[in-house]
Amino acid sequence: MKKHLVIFAVLCLTVLEVVAQLPRERSNDRQVVEELFWAPSVIILPSVTQIPKDNINFSIQHVFGNVSSGISELFGLDASANIRFGLDYGISDQLSVGLGRSRFDKVVDAGFKWNVLQQSEAFPLYASAIGNIAFDTRENGYSTSDRQSYFVGLLLARKVSESLSIQLSPSWAHFNLARDLQVFGGGIESEKNDLFGLGMSGRYALSDQVSLMAEWIPMLGGRSDGSHDVVSVGANLETGGHVFQVFLSTSQWITPQYAMSRTRDSFSDGEVSFGFTVHRVFGIQ
């Protein structure tokens, strides 16, 4: 009996001690899954990774010439490279806007990414809407309308495990001007005004700093004459403030609608170009 009284007293004291403390309450019970991809883009396509509020992501992308050109062209490094500078700004943790400029066709693009849904314990995947409008700014006599192209897509992504993330990207690209191009040996190849693709991307983390990635954008329905699917493989190196991406891609075009319409190299024929992207994120507060 005495022993029971002692236990009861100890229990009471323990309860009193607990009551004296503030109850521990989570500020936000919604546990959003993060870092599906380490950068706002997979390779050519955007990823669901968002620019946080009041952060700026500066990116420099290079894609060199075809690797199959051999040692005389230093595997494409001597060839004319496409270069894109991009700035993206996080308006909120779910919405960002961006501006970029590519060397090929002097394309200037402005776009947005809106993470409508985020993967959490309550929801199984990310769903993001993306879009851009691009202008060919060359001095070539094109009308304002003919210079414009558009890209709209939906990004559906899931972090399957700590290592593996996958993304599906149904996309639509539209060019106001569909060119007819004369090709060597005669004949005309026609581009299409509208293109539909189903981007498939994946990232596999080998460590906290290194991951592999792959991307394939098969076209649904018609495609521009002489074009091939965009296929890219690469690796990410995460260094804290920077993400370095090195890749091989069939596309020298960086803006997605141009990549969907004008990729003329074939992965199955070993026609790929070496490229790299550097992402750097800044806080502005």
Next chain:
Amino acid sequence: MNGRVSLEEGTVDFYIDLETLKTGIGKRDKDMRKVLETKEFPFAEFVGTLETGFELLPGDSKPVRVSGTFSMHGNDRPIEVEGSLVYVEAGLELEAAWTIRLEDYDIEPPRLLIMKVDQEQKISIRATLLPE
């Protein structure tokens, strides 16, 4: 951060949900959450007692020493903290700072190639406590 200081009882109790920490750079916040394993250990908390009882009148500012237990990452460590309490119109303004060693809390310092986060990290808090 949530907390309570009872001058009558001489007790101090603070906790913070580590998932709410913001450094101004989202990527750094994510890395910090990963290092601190905030999904498994969401809170950093301090529970202790004022070493000497004292009275604080409106307008007073006094140094204060508190001893107690700081808990983080599933580890509890006894610490002593020096700070100050100021009795302002809104309530009590508290400032305190102390240094921890990451290894004491079983936290692996992030590293990249030859660079590594220092074992010793300074923690500073500044809070206004409203009267109950």
